[in-house]
């Protein structure tokens with residue numbers, strides 16, 4: 017009994033896994049206390065053997081139970097200690113944490129999309145590589161229209177081209193869907209152009225709303241663009257200026273009062289007090305004809321996302337948006 021208590025204490029007192037392991041070898045090992053006791057069996061007189069073995073087995077069971085419990089407790093404590101040491105406090109304040117941020121074009125794109133999604137417009141995407149029909153012909157751009165000039169369009173070898181505007185998605189959408197249509201189409205477009213305000217790839221958002229003849233008027237177009245432009249630029253005046261696009265009739269370009277000088281006249285607005293921000297109009301009947309739509313009316317608009325981003329963030333050179341210069345990008349974290 018004394019021996020038992022002594023061994024029990026040895027297990028209880030082990031306060032780390034290393035010590036416990038040496039205790040295990042001492043008690044349960046091949047040359048351990050228990051092994052030695054069992055080895056004594058052959059010296060025990062036969063009539064006492066059974067009682068001796070029983071006692072020894074009970075002892076072994078008791079010690080095993082104690083040992084297992086101790087081992088589990090020590091292992092749990094070790095994990096606890098490791099977690100306390102290696103854990104990261106994610107709430108801890110760090111003065112100079114470097115963090116990423118959305119690119120100003122992506123951020124502006126998201127804001128534009130948010131507005132139109134909130135107005136129940138669906139999002140459509142079309143191919144970057146498209147054919148003449150979708151990018152030009154169906155949009156009422158006759159064969160020798162200057163917009164098809166080799167100067168502006170990237171033509172590919174097989175007669176395909178890189179879309180020059182997202183208006184091509186108007187055609188794709190109306191070809192696969194019956195009216196009513198209420199979509200926007202955000203995405204990249206490509207033109208052979210490179211200067212202060214042009215890059216060969218930039219982003220547009222197209223809008224198209226079509227319903228039964230007479231249901232959609234210029235007033236709807238005017239209302240939503242005014243509301244949208246105030247959402248983007250704050251308290252600005254909005255002006256619709258007669259213009260021309262082959263795929264809309266009538267066509268208007270839309271200006272906002274200059275956000276830099278409060279319409280007083282400055283360098284950015286060329287002293288006019290106005291900034292041009294998008295193109296729009298009522299969909300030309302020839303476009304509906306090209307996609308087989310009858311007895312419908314609708315409006316369309318298209319805008320350049322980079323231009324919006326430049327105005328909102330007062331960025332002077334469009335090209336700087338594509339140079340990946342951290343000194344510029346870090347300002348948008």
Ligand code: PHE
Nearest residue numbers: 181183261295296316317318
């Ligand atoms: N596609 C025209 C452009 O790229 C914009 C536009 C779209 C104008 C829809 C009118 C209607 O300049």
